[in-house]
Amino acid sequence: MTVADVRRVAGRIRFYVRELTGEAAYDRYVAHARTHDPDAPVMSRRAFERSRTDAREADPRKGFRCC
Secondary structure (H helix, E strand, C coil): CCHHHHHHHHHHHHHHHHHHHCCHHHHHHHHHHHHHCCCCCCCCHHHHHHHHHHHHHHCCCCCCCCC
16 A cells, blocks of 8 residues: 555545544535625634534434433
8 A cells, every 4th residue: 555545545534534523514614604605704613513512402303312
């Protein structure tokens, strides 16, 4: 395996891990916000994650937590 092969595989693994953990959701949000209204303020990552968590916990069908 060459260095380029290792980098390619590592990049693919990174992509899948970011998608599975939801980390890429913020990047998609920022891209969407910048495309649709470039002058509008964009939430910080912390505010975005808080908003996602609040929305998830408000709907028991999407990640109900008993504790």
